[in-house]
Amino acid sequence: MGGDAIAAYGALLDGSLALIREASRDARSFDRATVYRAADVWDNNTFPLFRAARARTAWGRERRARTGLRWMSELGPSRREWMVGLLGPEGERLVPPSAGPVGPDRNPDGRVRPGRRRLTADVAGELALDYLLPRAEVRRLRVEVRGERRLTASLELAAPRAYAVEDGSTARHSVTMAVDVDRVTEVVFDSADASGVVLRADADTGSVRLGAGGVLRGDGVHIRLEDRLWYLSRAGRRAQAEAGAAGRAAREARGSREPWGRLSGPARIAAEVLRDAMLHVRGVGHPTSVGVISPQDVCDAFEGAGRSIVASGALRTRGRRDAAFERLVGEWTGRCGGEVDPRAVSREAGLSGPAMLRLARYRAPDEDRPMPQPGEAVLNLAVPSGEDAGAPWRMHVPERCEPARFQLRTEAFRGIGRVVAGDFENGPGALLIARR
Known part of the structure; x- marks a missing residue:
């Protein structure tokens, strides 16, 4: 059927806006990761959409749209799955399959490097042999609620190497070990007890023991290493031998050239307005910016943008197309009503009132830098918008603090209560997140 690809291209934009709207409609069910992902897609795909829409012929629009859909999907299987999910049954036919990797992930010099792996008993054993986990230390911890109940976590560890490098010694600097937990069932953390790590896994769950009493446990636990010398480790040498020396190809790169081409006039202005708006929304990737x-304002301003872009580009003459894109710019900017002033964010002492803890992020002090970096804690809270009990709640980000001690437990994320923080029995400067 003619026009399928270009219609799907526009529908992906409208579907992205619908996802953003639903994921951000109320702070009590805010899904920061979903909002970020849906907005991030349009960093590199907004200009290709406009270029496809303004082709002179229907055949040209379809050809460019197919190229654009292929470019969008080539980022990987998870991107294609996301696109098909938005488009529904027709997505399987319209979105090309992603090219699979042609070999192990490699450095530019052809040496294998570690990828992201699910934590299993075998993986835990390998890591315990190659790294001094009893000396590992927590650098960062982020625990966050996605949607209404899904608790996720990201943990960054500094772990010394246990294997020798070229000069026969062990490397002095620690490597970064990142742990992601898709569904957290338990978290107990105390920054005063954040040294020493034990990794465990069974058939369904995995856990990271932190210090003497800490734990991060859940389903869907994955480990990612940032170790430029991993090929010298036991696991790396085995992977290098299995991969062989033939071919230096890394993971399959995008096969097609970025389909931007030339874009000028009102269409370019419209593309820049839309892309800038999506980049603004993408800012929720920084927990300090969610407030x-x-x-929702962006979704209101650009509602139906995908259909409008496709319809504007399909007009017969260049003059009519330019006029249509000019109208879109006027409509979008008129609905936006001005930019948000970051200085206007509320900084009232919102910790003592009714609230839901949505995110807690901790960064350990770093004394080894030329300019020592203090520890830092960031909270995201869902708080009532006003006196109307039925109104959606809003996100509130208290001022960052530099706690001398940081403690967190799973219970802090359960239900509505009074999130309190202060100098409890742990001494001055301690930040304990609890519910009363």
């Missing part, structure tokens, strides 16, 4: 970004 100043209103995804």
Whole structure:
């Protein structure tokens, strides 16, 4: 059927806006990762959409749209799955399959490097042999609620190497070990007890023991290493031998050239307005910014943008197309009503009132830098918008603090209560997140 690809291209934009709207409609069910992902797609895909829409012929629009859909999907299987999910049954036919990797992930010099792996008993054993986990230390921890109940976590560890490098010694600097947990069932953390790590896994769950009493446990636990010398480790040498020396190809790169081409006039202005708006929404990727970004306002301003772009580009003459894109710019900017001033974010002492803890992020002090970096804690809270009990709640980000001690437990994320922080029995400067 003619026009399928270009219609699907526009539908992906409208579907992205619908995802953003639903994921941000109320702070009590805010899904920061979903909002970020849906907005991030349009960093590199907005200009290709406009270029496809403004082709002179229907055949040209379809050809460019197919190229654009292929470019979008080539980022990987998870991107293609996301696109098909938005488009429904027709997506399987319209979105090309992603090219699979042609070999192990490699450095530019052809040496294998570690990929992201699910934590299993075998993986835990390998890591315990190659790294001094009893000396590992927590650098960062982020625990976050996605949607209404899904608790996720990201943990960054500094772990010394246990294997020798070229000069026969062990490397002095620690490597970064990142742990992601898709569904957290338990978290107990105390920054005063954050040295020493034990990795465990069974058929369904995995856990990271932190210090003497800490734990991060859940389903869907994955480990990612940032170790430029991993090929010298036991696991790396085995992977290098299995991969062989033939071919230096890394993971399959995008096969097609970025389909931007030339874009000028009103269409370019419209593309820049839309892309800038999506980049603004993408700012929720920084937990300190969620209190100043209103995804709902952007969704209101650009509602139906995908259909409008496709319809504007299909007009017969260049003059009519340019006029249509000019109208879109006027409509979009008129609905936006001005930019958000980051300085206007609320900084009232919102910790003592009714609230839901949505995110807690901790960064350990770093005394080894030329300019020592203090520890830092960031909270995202869902708080009532006003006196109307039925109104959606809003996100509130208290001022960052530099706690001398940081403690967190799973219970802090359960239900509505009074999130309190202060100098409890742990001494001055301690930040304990609890519910009363």
